[in-house]
Amino acid sequence: MNELVPQIGDERIDTLPVVRATLDDINLDAVAQHISRAVENDRYDGTVAAPIPFLHEMRCLVEVEDRPTPTLAGLLVFGHRPQAFLEHTDIALAHFAGTRPDLVTETLHFRRYGGTLTQQIDEVERYLWSNIRRSISTDNGPQREERPAYPRKALRELTANAVTHRDYNLLGARTQISMFNDRIEWRSPGGLPAGITEENILFSGSRARNPTIAQLLYQSGYIEAFGMGLPTVINLLKQNDLPPLGMRDTGASFVVTMRGPEAPNVLTLTPARRTLLELARRQRSITLEQAMHASSDRARRTVQADLKYLVENHFLRVVGQSRDRRYIIAEEAEY
16 A cells, blocks of 8 residues: 555644545535534534635645645545545454354354445444344333343444544554454554553543544534543443443554343354345345245245244344335345
């Protein structure tokens, strides 16, 4: 990869110019919408209302040899195609069937989520929320109540936190999220900034490795006041009687682990169920008849049981009724 961001140091990485990018690589319509929403939600108190002056004010656009040049923050929040310049700035999400990474058996889901940081946060949150375990409770009477394993706001906060505070100086590393049967792990490249440790992180103030990115995501409503992300998640876990948040600094990365309630037996996807899941992913949807054709050596009732299992465990969703019924990957369902 060519050097895209020259003279990167440990501080203010996000406001350094990406030298091959130009103003045409910034979505000015998105900037205008951002300003409007930020003002409406009382998250921007500046006086600049036009996109280009705003970009200069926020250090998303700087002058390089008399040419307006997008910075890393400008491209990641407002760029048309950020990864065309910054390939390592997407999120790699892997969903495993068990409680440990399985490098032999195919993962249930693996995808790199690119685009702007807000697009990444939205798409990753959608997948996590669609695929977490859910239980059914009747504690409040005869009405069946669905209880997700994790609070949705915590999924969003930890994903936003991971992309906001990672070290973008590490060109060969990307943000990683691993989803297991009993937990979800967010791994941000780069250890904690100097002076911040696992012990004092909740009391060390609002120091941000990427303050401009943090400010822009605050303005757009994707993060709350600086320094409040992890305390918010910790409170949510307490309210939902979930285990404490795990935090570990490996030096190369900062790993945050959210564990769910006591997990049932690990989900087992038989080869036949994997075949149906892969067929649905490849075709975008399958019918019972198509599932039967793919499982020609198995009884109709058995195939129906496999489809029911995949639906109940949130791998597939049912769309339509009766003769029009089909099965689609859970993340592709419309809400």
